[in-house]
Amino acid sequence: MSESLQSTSESETMPNATVLIVDDEKPITDAYAQWLEDDYTVRTAYSGSEALEKLDESVDVVLLDRRMPDLSGEILELGFDAYLEKPVSEATELHETVETLLRRTTYDSQIQRFLSLANKKAALETKKNAEELEANEEYAELTEELATLRQQLSDTATGMDDEDLRAEFYDPDNPGE
Template sequence: MSDEPTVLIVDDEHAITDLHARWLEDSYEVRKAYNGTEALETIDEDVDIVLLDRRMPDRSGQEVLDEIREQAFDCRVAMVTAVEPDFDILELGFDAYICKPVSDPEQLREIVASLETRSTYDSQVQELLALSSKKAALEERKESDELSKNEDYTELETRLASLRNELSSTAMELDDDDLRAEFHGRNDSGSKLMKSAEGGDASESRD
């Protein structure tokens, strides 16, 4: 049995699934699924990371994600999707939201390495990073006045502030290099993700 982490790639576009698999297969044990039903048949307790398309014809990525969380699989999940993030992502239990296309092998490897690193953190730090990912994804595409008027986004900010207070001692151990390893180069909102996790106001840098 391989000691490499296991990555499940789920996308109904076969060419994308196969390409991403080729990019990762030298460093990871890779499984592929071409629809949501196949994903749920393929996942088990050995899967460490799931790269999940959001819009699929049989079962949506959201339905697959809900089932993964309901079955309590201990894996990190990134939505890798062409669907632009909206406030509905605040209800989804993913760890990261990555907008397609993923442009090159190194970018995908960085995404997976980031998720692999997150698995070493405790649940509160994982929640902090997941919420920071949602916050940054929204701030990348929403105006500040729209964000401020949304109750769910305000609750997200409140929860993040609470987590930072609860994790003040742990956060001291998450130094700049840790955060940079988490977020650098993953997508256009990488710098915002790092600012958000550190407690900065990512919206200040938004055009």
Template sequence: MPRNPHVLVVEDEPDLADLYGAWLDDDYSVETVYDGADGLEAIDESVDVVLLDRRMPGLSGDTVLDTIRERSLDCRVAMVTAVEPDFDIIEMGFDDYLVKPVSSGDLTSVVDQLLLRSTYDDQLQEYFSLAAKKALLDAQKTEAERSASQEYDQLTDELAVVRTKVDDTMEALFDQDVYHRLCQDISRNAT
């Protein structure tokens, strides 16, 4: 049975952290901590998404984020903060940025999007790995050798299945209103 995605809330206001946890608790395995140091201790390979306050006493959210990226932890990070974004965000390694106050729907939506993006990343990595193997065999083996190989047939079938999953996930990403608006913003700013 697959585990529920693990969401870590790092927020120095305990009531707010607990509220975020309550909003997400039905769909995710949620852990809340109330400062940056505890957040760094809690982050391990089981964490899928971190909701991180930017301005906290002690270790700031910026420092926690930098440490997460330096450790190459495989999790998505959304800053959930009262700090209005400025040009300093360009250098930051977050995946999304929400300005407080946020609603239950906003928080759930951003977690869903980040998890979907993670799925897409994993699928893309698998797809490119399989495609590289097929390309290598296509270049090194004759058509007759490939046609006679059961392993090559399995590789081709697996590549087709993964390609379909990638396409379906990409479609789901673009079906989400946030990504539709993002694409509109990108195309509007590119002209």
């Protein structure tokens, strides 16, 4: 058991990822923190208000106990795409959960960036003719970055299973039919 934990030296998906663990049951929070602290930067919070204090843009994943008594609506509105529905009893399981969430986060930001670059490139193509594009430095850079990003996206998506991808398309305003 502990062996498999040791074999995971660092997050494969995102180096230096920061995880915020929120649970009002202190022993659980602390156990999770211990399981994760070798591989991630870990923050803990024992209440909803504390969670809000410790939450900033450097946090990549939040492990949140949704049944916490003082959980404010504010934190729920942040739109996390996964909660720990049941207590996790093994370090490896928790690692997998965190990695899954990191992959989703990574995919999310990569595809957003990809789409925004694709939009820019398309706008240039619409405005300029082939010769102008040829001479346009920004266009060359866009194309190059898109090609790189496309490969990265493909790598990220390879690690995502159907459930992960389903979450990608989850629309809180329209949760299923």
